[in-house]
Amino acid sequence: MREPTPRPGGRTARNREQVLAAVSAELAENGYDALTIDTVAARAGVHRTTVYRRWRNVGGLLADVIAAAGDLDWQPRDTGSLTDDLTALNEEIQESLLAQPSIAAALIAVSFRSSEAADGLARMWAARYAQCEIVVERAVRRGEIPADTDPRALLIAATAPIYHCLMLLRTPPDPGLPARAAASTVTAARAGAFRAGAPLHPGSPSPPQ
Amino acid sequence: MREPTPRPGGRTARNREQVLAAVSAELAENGYDALTIDTVAARAGVHRTTVYRRWRNVGGLLADVIAAAGDLDWQPRDTGSLTDDLTALNEEIQESLLAQPSIAAALIAVSFRSSEAADGLARMWAARYAQCEIVVERAVRRGEIPADTDPRALLIAATAPIYHCLMLLRTPPDPGLPARAAASTVTAARAGAFRAGAPLHPGSPSPPQ
Structure with a gap:
């Protein structure tokens, strides 16, 4: 295999990757209180003035870590069924929040302290x-x-219980929750609960089976 | 009206009330970083040694504020319909998170920093x-x-979107969300999605109306 040709800006891109990986690692291992430009620069093996010049402060670093996470070429699974697609999504969310250490959980925690985050x-x-x-859209098709x-209302209903149980209620992880939250949503x-013009009050009670 | 007879321990109870009110007010107005035994004692008009002796530290104060909130003689509304009961509950949650300042939101923020909280x-x-x-249970009856x-699974599904949108996604408050989250749940x-032995995969797709 040929060596890849260095692109213009290759070193800058590499520096950014190293610095953002160092921020994530520091945050997940030592928390926000220990996060400084200096600890990040040392861990990344990058000169501290490079970090100061590009990111200015801890808020700038956090904003860029989150922006980089959003840049990833991520796509939801396509299993052929809405329940399975949502289950896969919920399992991915649950895994990311339960990882040890979890960068996602650390960023959520930091968001209560840094307005940039x-x-x-x-x-x-x-x-x-x-x-x-x-x-x-695929399920509609x-x-x-x-x-x-309403896609967004449906997606919020499906995923919110995972975040709620793990990040706020702090209940022990429930391996069945991703599938159950998907199935109930x-x-x-199917019954039309997330239709754009759905009535707020479903019709009169019908007896349970 | 007659003056109420002072109960034994009345001053202690009054002190606790004043101190916990001061913690909530300090937290909501100035945040966790500014919270100290001394600022709380000064605001409550109570001697600092009283606060130190009873609560030891900021963690002890936070734990007691939360315990006192849980002590309240609170009961969910009984409107005669499950949708309306859940809507009322969600509206109460949404109001408490949107209050300015919001003690509930401040305590959630602090829970990411203090293990006692x-x-x-x-x-x-x-x-x-x-x-x-x-x-x-009333809806079942x-x-x-x-x-x-499963009552807990149903209650989590109904309430999680309110917390998720306001505390994590930080989307602008949506006055219709409490009722919509209640109605879709x-x-x-009704379709049996929260039955204890509910199948994870609802039956085969039926065409939308």
Whole structure:
């Protein structure tokens, strides 16, 4: 195999990768309080003035770590069924929050202290939910759910319980939750619960089977 | 009206109330970094040694604020319909997170820094969800949903989107979300999505209407 030709800016790109990897590692291992430009520069093996010049402060580093995570060429799974696509998505979320150490969990924690991190995460999540809308569009095309289903409302309903249980309620991880949250959301979606003009009050009670 | 007779321990109880109110106010206004035994004692108008003796440190104060919030004689609304009960619950959650300043949001933020606060909040939420199970039991008794519905799974599904949107995604408040999250959860519950032995994969796709 030939050596790849160095692109212009190759060293800059490599520096950025090393610095952002160092931020993630420091954050996950030692937390926000220990995070400084100096510890990051030392861990990345990059001169501290390079880090100061490009990222200015810890907030700048955090915003760029989150932006880089959003840049990844990520796509939701395409299993052929809405329930399985959502289960795969939830399992990916659950794994990322339970990883030891978890960069995702560390960034969520930091978002309560740094407005740069909070804004960055909000943008990243908006982009990620937009990337997931194709899962809902495919289900509509297969005839699984009504055509006027609101993709974002459905995706929030499917994924919110995973974040809620692990990050706020801090209940022990439940390996069945990703599939159950997916299945109950699909049941609601099929019945039209996420249709753009869905009535707030489902019709009169019907007896349970 | 007669003056209420002072109970034994009345001053201690009054001190606790003043100190915990001062913690909540300091936290919501100035944040965790500014929270010290001294600022709390000064704001409460209580001697600092009293605070040190009873609560030891900031972690002890936070744990007691959360425990006191859980002590409240709170009960979920009883409107006569599951959708309306869950909507009322979600509206209460949304209001508490949007209050300016919000003690609930401040405590969630602190839970990412203080393990005492994290443990205290986990206990408080466990108790609060248990208190809400009656909402599901009443719906079962009215025949709205199947008898073997898992109350906790239903309550998590109904409430998680409110916390998720406001505390993690940080999207602008959506006044319709409490009712929509309630309605879609009830639709799923009626179709048996939260039954204890619910199949993970709902049956074959049915065409949308």
